[in-house]
Amino acid sequence: ALTAAQSRPCPPLAAGPAAAKAGAHAMMDISDGLVRDAGRLCAASGVRVDLDPDVLKQEGAPLADIAAKLDVDPLHWVLGGGEDHGLLAAFAPGADLPRGFRRVGTVLDRAVHISGLPVTVDGQAPDAAGWDHFAG
DSSP: OHHHHHHSOOOOTTHHHHHHHTTOSEEEEOTTOHHHHHHHHHHHHTEEEEEOHHHHHHHHGGGHHHHHHTTOOHHHHHHHOOOSOOEEEEOOTTOOOOTTOOOOEEEEEGGGOTTOOSEEETTBOOSOOOOOTTOO
């Protein structure tokens, strides 16, 4: 199932318009990884994001068996993996999220955190970077 999902992705084509209709303030794909693309969204918006590790671990649950066989933390894949055609959107606090979206973190004023990092996981530096097309 995991190979099929990677080989033949099913992009959620209706999710973007649904998020816009539900009041998304900002939105982008996360094809280069959640941390990398959330950082790009933060840079463009002048904010930062703190991701919720409990929610992200739930996202990694389907990967747990294969990750264990490869001695990899599935959370690392959730944070840094890409090519899954998912969308990241920012909504107002308490907003009703459209189908297919779930709360994975909180958007905060950049000045709230002393680390200067645009993306943190439970206030800490993430253990994944995502894909950088221009890295050698």
